[in-house]
Every structure is written in structure tokens, then in C-alpha cells.
Amino acid sequence: MKIKKNIALSDTGFVFNPASGDSFSVNPIGLEIMKLLQENKGHEVIKKHLLETYSVDKDTIEKDFYDFAKMLEQFKVTETDEKKES
């Protein structure tokens, strides 16, 4: 999964989808994750990074990351990159 090329992501966490006109805001950790996705980092790499950076257990990371990824999918700001995901 990666962030679509046309998605505008500001440093304040404001996300704008120019194709649909939808916009929403993410918190600083959400912004960090989206930026890593923009850099084409894979899910496992991102989860490892979060685990090392924040005081959180692996199960919580798994659950919260899954929820966040699904939310991004629902907002239609992501596209699947099969090579990266496999």
C-alpha cells in the first residue's frame, strides 16, 4: 500500500485528495506514517519504526496500524503496490 501520487499532505497533518475534493486531518503519528508510506516504506518497516520510537507493545501497533491503514483506504488516498506488499 502506498499513498497516491496526487495526494497533498501538509506538515500540519492536513490531507487533501484533489480527485474527490475530500480533506481530513491526521495527528502527528498519522502524519509520520503517511510520510513513510509516501516514501514507499513497507508495512513491516513502518511498524518496526513505530515500535522502536514509541513506548508501545507489538499487539497495539498491529491493531492500530491495521485500523489506520483501513481508514486511509476508505478515504481513497492509497493504492496497492503488489510488489511492495508481497
Next chain:
Amino acid sequence: MKRKKVNVAVTGLNNVDSPGPGIPVVRGLLDSKEYDVRIIGLSYDALEPGIYMHELIAKTYQIPLPSAGQNSLMERLRYINSIEKIDVIIPNFDAELFNFIKLADTLEMELGIRSFLPTLEQFEERQKYNLPEFGKKYDINIPKSKTIHSVAEIKNLYQEFTYPLVVKGKFYDASVAYNADQATSYFHKISSKWGLPIIIQEFAYGTEVNVTAVGDGRGNTIGAVPMRKQFITDKGKAWAGITLEDGDLMDLTRKLMKNSKWKGPCELEMIRTNEGEIYLIEINPRFPAWVYLAVGAGQNHPEALLKLALGEKVKPFTKYETGKMFIRYSYDMICDLKEFETISTLGEL
């Protein structure tokens, strides 16, 4: 650069909760870098706000309602032109367009007033009741539609449509009916206001997206800007909107302009379904009330139309700013009774 002086007459000065496109068109014209535009307002009602916006409109004249016919309109325009020397006229209401299209040649030959309007054929073939044929002719998806003339036809609609469906007036108004009782109620409500026929249209699920565009009448798209409504009034009017980046919408717009050789301004109302298909639900043969968003996004469509009407070569716009928003607001003007009296009794202000 010295701007050329030009007198432009504009209708659609009502800027109420269902706003006319006149004031946004005027703002676009006054933003022109090439023309020093003097605006002559043409109004139907003494309470149209544009009449009192003297910073935008130099002088306003009442004109007869479209139902009075072409002769009355022509006579009135002869009088107005004898004072104002109008160069170009931009009508902005669906209901008045038929008369203006019919009079276009006479206005130009007799009075030297130019316009840039759809042809009568284009105007007719995009009518709501002709839209399915229009879709077939130009290879564009249109929701299934049916024209009905009697309320008795509603009870059998279930044989061809599934609820919800959309009940539409021939010029304006549309309501989503979830059952036959609601459809009957909307039939009466809309037909009493806009007359018959009523158009029944399949309800397309998805996001409504609109495009304001100008065609040069030879198949070229001079400008096009897509917008999604962000805030909608109870009349379904956009009170806020945002420009989109949507290649499919632009492709469809260019295809429609090319195939139909559309002449003049138009608003395309479309639905993008969740599956990504685009359905054209309406073509308005005039600027939309949100056209100033296109100006703000970098495409001054009213100015482009003025140049086309004046016979100038107009280079198509190639870009616009995505993510540009408009937010509408209402504003209480304080007006003198004397002005209301003048426009009401003398028909000009």
C-alpha cells in the same frame, strides 16, 4: 496596456438562496485585464439584488418576462440599446435562452449586439427530456429517464424504475422520491412552478461533480473547471465548493464539446459512481452561479466568452488551480426606497 471599452448587458441578477449566475459573470468581466467593461443589468423583478449593486452594475433596465415573447423583448432591447449602445449580451437564465437564441441574428444585424450562445439545436437536444437521446448520440452515460405529462403515470413507474428515483422540472428543481406518494407530491409541487412535462430519472448513487465550461462552437473546449459541492443548501445549491483534479471528467467534457460542437457556456452536472463510472445528469446551457470559482482558479470564462462574442481568437486554457474553494455568503444591502420606486415605476435605475 490600455483596456478596450465595451458595454455588456447581463441578466440573472438575482443573488438569493437559489442564485442566478449574473453577478458572478459580472465579477469575471470586471476582472478582465483586456477590457474595460461597463455592465448594463437586465432584470425581471425590482427586488433582484444586482440592480442595487452600483459598484458592479452601471445601470439596470427591467425587461419583459420570457413568456411575453420575442417581440416584446426585442422592442425593449431596441430602447435600451438606443441609450446604452450595447456591444455584447450575456443571458444567464435557462428560461430566457430560447428567446435570446431566436433573436441572436436580429440583435446583431439590426442593433449590432453580439452574443455567443448555443444553437437552437444544441439548446433543444440537451433538454432534460431529450437527454437520453443526447447520450446515445454523443456516446455519454446518461441515467435512464422518462418524460411524463400526467400524475396518473406515476403508479406504473415501478415497472421501469426502482425507487428512489429523481423527479425533475423541465427547467429547474429536482427531488429524490423514495416511493410513489413522494413522487406524486413532487410532481404537483414542481409542475405547478415550472409546468409540464416532468422528467423521471433513475437515481445514480455516487458523488455529484460539476464542470463549468466554454465551447467555441467548432469542437474546441476553451475552458473547463470541475468542482465538487462541499456544502449544499436545502435547494440543492452549492454554498461551498472546491476545484478538482479529475482527468476522466475533463476527458468527458472535451469529448462532449468536440462531438456536439458546443457553442458558448455550459454547466455539466455529473455523478461519479462508487465504481468510478461517470453519468451525465444535466447540461445547463449557461454559466453556473459558481462560475467565479473558475475565475479564481485561473480561467476567466466570462471574459473568454466576451472575446468569443466579439469575434476574437481565444486560446484555450490549459490549466487551473486544484483545491481552490469558494464559500458563498449572504449580505444585507441597505437601499433607499427611492431607488426601489424608480426601478418599479420607470423600469430603469
